[in-house]
Amino acid sequence: MTDIITESGRPETTTTAPPRPAAAVTRFLRRLPLRIVIAFVLIIEIYPLFWTLQSSFKTQAQFLSDPFWKLPTTLEFSNYVDAFTTGQMGQYIQNSVLTVFPSLALIILFGVAAGFALEVMVWKGRGTVLLIFLAGIMIPGQMILLPLFTIYFQTQLTGTLWPLIITYTATGMPLTVFMMATYFRAIPREIFEASTLDGASIFRSFWSVGFPMVRNAVFTVALVQFFFLWNDLLIALTFTNSQSLQTIQVGLLNFTGNYGQVAYGPLFAAICVSVFGTLIIYLILNQRVMKGLTAGSVKG
Amino acid sequence: MKSVLGDKRAIVILVGPALLVYSLVILVPIFWSLGYTFFNGSIVTGFTFAGFDNFVKFALDPAAWKAFGFTIKYAVVLTVGQVVLGYLFALLYQFWLRKGSATIRTLVFFPVVLPTVAVALLFQKFFESAPQTGPVNGLLNAFGIASVDWFGHADSAFWVIVIMDIWRSMGFYAVLLYAGLVDIPDDIIESARIDGASGWRLVRSIVIPLSLPVLLSSVIFSINGTIKVFDSVLALTNGGPGNATTPLTLYMYQTAFTYGDYGYGSTIAFMLTLLCLVVTIFIFRSTRRDLTKG
Numbered sequence: 001m002t003d004i005i006t007e008s009g010r011p012e013t014t015t016t017a018p019p020r021p022a023a024a025v026t027r028f029l030r031r032l033p034l035r036i037v038i039a040f041v042l043i044i045e046i047y048p049l050f051w052t053l054q055s056s057f058k059t060q061a062q063f064l065s066d067p068f069w070k071l072p073t074t075l076e077f078s079n080y081v082d083a084f085t086t087g088q089m090g091q092y093i094q095n096s097v098l099t100v101f102p103s104l105a106l107i108i109l110f111g112v113a114a115g116f117a118l119e120v121m122v123w124k125g126r127g128t129v130l131l132i133f134l135a136g137i138m139i140p141g142q143m144i145l146l147p148l149f150t151i152y153f154q155t156q157l158t159g160t161l162w163p164l165i166i167t168y169t170a171t172g173m174p175l176t177v178f179m180m181a182t183y184f185r186a187i188p189r190e191i192f193e194a195s196t197l198d199g200a201s202i203f204r205s206f207w208s209v210g211f212p213m214v215r216n217a218v219f220t221v222a223l224v225q226f227f228f229l230w231n232d233l234l235i236a237l238t239f240t241n242s243q244s245l246q247t248i249q250v251g252l253l254n255f256t257g258n259y260g261q262v263a264y265g266p267l268f269a270a271i272c273v274s275v276f277g278t279l280i281i282y283l284i285l286n287q288r289v290m291k292g293l294t295a296g297s298v299k300g
Numbered sequence: 301m302k303s304v305l306g307d308k309r310a311i312v313i314l315v316g317p318a319l320l321v322y323s324l325v326i327l328v329p330i331f332w333s334l335g336y337t338f339f340n341g342s343i344v345t346g347f348t349f350a351g352f353d354n355f356v357k358f359a360l361d362p363a364a365w366k367a368f369g370f371t372i373k374y375a376v377v378l379t380v381g382q383v384v385l386g387y388l389f390a391l392l393y394q395f396w397l398r399k400g401s402a403t404i405r406t407l408v409f410f411p412v413v414l415p416t417v418a419v420a421l422l423f424q425k426f427f428e429s430a431p432q433t434g435p436v437n438g439l440l441n442a443f444g445i446a447s448v449d450w451f452g453h454a455d456s457a458f459w460v461i462v463i464m465d466i467w468r469s470m471g472f473y474a475v476l477l478y479a480g481l482v483d484i485p486d487d488i489i490e491s492a493r494i495d496g497a498s499g500w501r502l503v504r505s506i507v508i509p510l511s512l513p514v515l516l517s518s519v520i521f522s523i524n525g526t527i528k529v530f531d532s533v534l535a536l537t538n539g540g541p542g543n544a545t546t547p548l549t550l551y552m553y554q555t556a557f558t559y560g561d562y563g564y565g566s567t568i569a570f571m572l573t574l575l576c577l578v579v580t581i582f583i584f585r586s587t588r589r590d591l592t593k594g
Contacts, residue, residue: 045407052422064431068438114318122306136326138576140528142552142569146562147329150343170325202310231415233531249417274418282413286406294476297521
């Protein structure tokens, strides 16, 4: 575990059967810095979440009078009830689900098909088209908001969830096409040539040969896009003009507005609901999420 | 063979939907937005032609330059912070923890997936001074230091944003850079050790030069992302106090949607896009040069 450190030191003598206390102490001291660093990291990463979780069970009076390190004396589950009734968290979660998952399905369907055509099929101008898709990764969202606002207003889509679904589908396209093209590039061309020689049409090659081979990659891309869309604030904030349309992020942002003053308990309960949802997905699929998000890092 | 893999109709069917959605919702609005820069008004008030007035206005607008300055300052500080810390974590994973690093890696990475708004509200309460005394001020009080109004001053508000965003992103850069360290062949490290290099010298003369490409791409990703900072600032400080922590993205949003000035809003958005473009090209070129050398 601590190879650098042990290698620079002298090898330990193993002739005496019981370990000398002095050796044990130096061993302990040698590993001490590492242990301190790890303990420090653990505190930095976990304490804020722990603090939020225990805060969500406190009463308003405890927030204002007790010091921060004091644990709640009672478990106020009513905070959670409050977050869902007065705070309307249920409505926000429903809106998020209703926009994110349809968008996700469209992104995958369009993106995988485009990635396949751009990488496996042979045609003039495919390099240019891929480059056009790539350029979209760099464009900040602010650049497209105003015209889209006008379009949705004129077509009377404002006031529904469609503006979100359409915009999400489009913004997910560059990264998905780019990543899928990369994955299809890794498959030997001979496989598609063979399936064509066996008489498969291009759609059959796509659906029965290509798609199953990138199934894992598709799942990873979907996972990455899920986090981007679920955590989106800019687009959701622009195109949700009424409270009944707000997604979980916008709802949470305006959460305190539903109360006269800051209601700490329900606020922390709402933060917990928002945080622990994505956290559970991460706990189950962490290796995939890490791999996927770092692969999609071009998005910044 | 060629007729199947080059089937025009199939290409249209497969690429068509993606390209259509992408063009209509991203490409067309980009040029449309460029058109807006020459007009004043909004869809409610109607538009009047303004020529280059909006660009002149931008050049003479102190708030715009302040937002520009904030964006640059934030991008530089955050890029240095998250890449350096991420690299330290990556070194920790690779040379100290070795095989046992998976758990820590997973743990340090997790803030990346958390919703920004939730994290921002959490940090708001974490650094709060009144009416509730948050943990940070509580800790200061324990050492006999009076509570600090973190969000009441431009400088402290800036640093809270930086601390929060580094907390959120360092695990991401740690994993990205760790992947680069893993790729360094073991025998190079071994032979350097045999030659007597260890500790800081080993890192400086062997590890850093060999992981330079991945370090540089991290810097590109980081700058490209941090220039577009929006969520964390909006949710944490909403640009305040005053407009002290307002980046270009937020300034554009306020101009366009709070004040309904589409023309000027589009001009700011265009300047932001230009900034992204210039920075990307600039770094991309210098990276390419370095890569050919290494």
